[in-house]
Amino acid sequence: MANGRADSAFFDTGGTKISRQVVLPFRKSLEISIKSIRVRFFRSMITVIGLILAVAFLGFVLTGADVATGLLRSGDPELRAVLVKAGYDLPPVGGPGGGAAGAVPEGVATGAKERWIVILSLLVCTVGIVNAQLMAVTERFREIGTMKCLGALDSFVLRLFLLEAGMQGLAGSFLGALLGAATALLAGLARFGTAAVVHLSWGALALTVAAAVGVGFVLSLVGVIYPAVVAARMRPVEAMRVQE
């Protein structure tokens, strides 16, 4: 661009090239977003509670399936009968005569209906996050505008919002996943007795919790993208027009 050269004197205040930069170090943005969350803790909590509940539900359903799979894989026909009685749709055992050469059943998948409810709840939760984050952006119009007047780039604002949502998402989904898994284990204990825990594959459980946290984290980020872009694109002059 032609003006790039013409402006070199303009930007050259300190006589060094470095003076031209506009930066926000990552550590500083982390510090600012943590501060924002802490100061607006109550609002953050409300944003996060929806996520906690949705992820807890997801964790509950997945862990329930883990428990059932554990019981099924134990190979105990009695436990299998209990499962069928509890309403689980089990794959038929091996071939005729039960001589499936000790084939281990695949496991228990979550029911189609259950899956849809979980997906719906996650969707609703995402919409809730978008809603809450848009509110948060509106609430912080002046703060964002002021930062832009001080020289913040769009990317700084974007990063702050993503960081905040990421931290909220991680904490919320972790809590939710633990809550869901714990509830499912307790429900399993109540339904099937200690067998529920004895035959449970802890690896599968860990995987389930990790998956639930991952899903919650991603949803939280997806939910904040639009509000964060709105915030980042805002022109500083618009922020100044907002009256208190």
Place this chain on the structure above:
Amino acid sequence: METGHNIVRVSEVTRTFRMGTQVVQALKGVDLSIQAGEYLSIMGPSGSGKSTLFNMIGGLDKPSTGKVYIDEVDIAQLDAYELAWLRNRKIGYIFQTFNLIQVMTALENVTLPMIFAGLSNEEAVEKGLELLGLVGLRERHAHKPNELSGGQQQRVAIARSLANTPAIILADEPTGNLDLSTGEEIIALLKHLSSERGVTVISATHDHKMLAVSDRVVWIRDGRIDKVESRDQLNISVGVISSKEA
């Protein structure tokens, strides 16, 4: 104080806004040169285009036609990054509503522009404390804005505006939310900084107290410059105004 150097030059600027189906022309061709080190006030009733002109000068808005030069650089030519740089280094903003960042302490507010400018935390804190000392609030650096009075908040804002030693300080109704005596203190502080540091101070204002310290006053009416008065002409017309108001 440098003289003869135009820090801001506004040339045949118009600005139209679309409000629904109506097109409103807020500025109808404004020419203005502001010299480095000047203390300039822009006066005018609300709706006169004063704020629009002010935003143009501050690089917060771009003209529909015409040019705005800051330090002889056409701001319409700047990309987002360069504009951010301009706001960060060349211009310090002071607002009617102070606009301190509520979640940060006074010191953090003052250091934020320096962090953006790439200063290390230690350098920024050192300079931030110095600037807070300059506005008489060094002792209160750890306070959040809501623990400070309006006048104190505006002082912090002034310290923040000076963070990267800008060439221009833009003050939008800096005394608009302050009582009489606090407003006077703020005006005195701005005047002091202007003459001491050679900073160009440009303020949009309704406040007639501001006139007494201004080198020049630009009167805006109906999207045009009504008249420009320098200080010696001013005393007379101030008298006229106050007698009109009385």
